[in-house]
Amino acid sequence: MGRPTVGDRKRFLERLNGALDRQWLTNGGPLVHEFEDRVAEVAGTRHCVATSNATMALHLLYMATGLSGEVIMPAMTYVATAHAARALGLTPVFCDVDPDTGCIDPRRAEEAVTARTSGIVGVHLWGRPSAIDDLGKVAERHGLRLLFDAAHALGCSYRGRPVGGFGAAEVFSFHATKVVNSFEGGAVVTDDGDLAERLRSLRSFGFGPDGTSQRVGINAKMSEAAAAMGLTSLEAFEETRRHNRVNLDHYAAGLAGVDGVEVVTYDAAQNPNCQYVVIRVDEAVTGIHRDLLMRVLKEENITTQRYFSPACHQVEPYRTERPVVLPHTERLAEQVLALPTGPTVATADIHRVCEVLRCAVGAGPQVTERFRGCEETA
Ligand SMILES: Cc1ncc(COP(=O)(O)O)c(C=O)c1O
Missing domain, CATH: 3.90.1150.10 (Aspartate Aminotransferase, domain 1)
Known part of the structure; x- marks a missing residue:
């Protein structure tokens, strides 16, 4: 948290000029694809779906994983973790954190499970990974989806594996204040190919491969200008x-x-x-x-x-x-x-x-x- 991490400004402007020369400013341009590849490398995941911001990434992920009813999450997070759920008609159920880490306490999470619970969202507060293994056991015992808001945790790791590949999927933020910025931006990373496909469709109006609407989707695409900044900032x-x-x-x-x-x-x-x-x-x-x-x-x-x-x-x-x-x-x-x-x-x-x-x-x-x-x- 300080001033934005821009990286090499000349490189950014070259990328931006490239997009202008190509006259390809959004809708899945080459810079967004390249940024997705780079982020997936950092996260060690097979897929990355870049979005307009992390709030929309969470929103898409909650939709794509079919969450319903109640979703358990820590209250010690940015309000976007909860709002993205509430905006979909889900009920965020807040539970307490482990005082040592500031991350959701798996025991408190388990106590909060009801017949209406469909998922748990862990938040890697300040980049300190949640108790991922214990949360996984809770999710497994109760048949719940486990997702992570990894907005702060790009490049961090848990038990020797990069943050990104845990749970069904994880979400990064590339807001201007984050360690890697794309002006505004976010991404969902996952190893689940079907989930990634659904996320790509939901990100773009619910379109299928033929470019027609197949489901209710929204517009949460990342622009080429944002990806140009994201790539440059990521290099730094x-x-x-x-x-x-x-x-x-x-x-x-x-x-x-x-x-x-x-x-x-x-x-x-x-x-x-x-x-x-x-x-x-x-x-x-x-x-x-x-x-x-x-x-x-x-x-x-x-x-x-x-x-x-x-x-x-x-x-x-x-x-x-x-x-x-x-x-x-x-x-x-x-x-x-x-x-x-x-x-x-x-x-x-x-x-x-x-x-x-x-x-x-x-x-x-x-x-x-x-x-x-x-x-x-x-
Ligand atoms: C934990 C957490 N989740 C979600 C968000 C939302 O990110 P964005 O601003 O990219 O929508 C933030 C933003 O600061 C955050 O800190």
């Missing part, structure tokens, strides 16, 4: 990942010893992309709430994000339609703050962010007094 991915890891190390060193501020860590064995540097702020120790820290940072021209707060069950329509208490999720949502990172964030920037955080935490009660009542504008 490993460099971005390296930079993100160095940034994370600087943050960890810079915030070491700041009581009540914990930098979320990643397991090196999971090949993390480290696109999110997240801190947890324990107000009981710091004497200053996360929202006030955010406000102080903003005053210093440092933009941060509450990823994810409020949690999905705390916002409409879910909090009214289906009130639920999720203690671990709520505690996490109260504490998390994502700090600036990415290739454009330099070491000196990180030192400054850490310095501001140190000062603000050190002056906890005074800061709280100075900004009393201003939290909501953070």
Whole structure:
């Protein structure tokens, strides 16, 4: 999370010019096909279906897998995971997360299964893989579809295999804020050829091979311009990942010893992309709430994000339609703050962010007094 990872701008413009020269701007052009091939390589899957964004990818996937009734998912996610289901008339059933990982707790997921449940959607929060094996067992025991929102987890791995090939399918996001960006974009990756075919049809108005409508579909195609950016940004991915890891190390060193501020860590064995540097702020120790820290940072021209707060069950329509208490999720949502990172964030920037955080935490009660009542504008 920082500025967009563009990669080699000249290369992007060459690709864009190529599309203009070909006069082939959308509808399954060569750049989209190439991007799909590259993403499938990273994910280690047979198929990739690129889409206009990840929200539409989730929507198509929920449609294509025939989900019905209730779908179990964590509330500690971006609201798109739930909205994509709710927009199809499905009922998102939120369950609590494992406090250590922030990902859906398989035991809580199993407790949430009812006769109406058709699927489970795991979310690899901040790129940390869900408890995939245990979720697989729950899904198998109850005959449920298992899908993953892997919007944050491009290039990460679980037990030595790349994220992408787990469950029936997984979804990546290539939004401008993501580690690989295509302005707006997303993709479903899967090893299931029939599912990929259905997704391709649904992505394009429900058309079959003859170009006529065979089912209700939507328009969720990726454009050639988006694929041009996606390919260029993807070429810079490993460099971005390296930079993100160095940034994370600087943050960890810079915030070491700041009581009540914990930098979320990643397991090196999971090949993390480290696109999110997240801190947890324990107000009981710091004497200053996360929202006030955010406000102080903003005053210093440092933009941060509450990823994810409020949690999905705390916002409409879910909090009214289906009130639920999720203690671990709520505690996490109260504490998390994502700090600036990415290739454009330099070491000196990180030192400054850490310095501001140190000062603000050190002056906890005074800061709280100075900004009393201003939290909501953070
Ligand atoms: C976990 C998660 N799922 C889905 C999405 C939606 O992605 P998009 O913006 O590409 O629609 C996001 C976006 O930030 C996300 O963080």
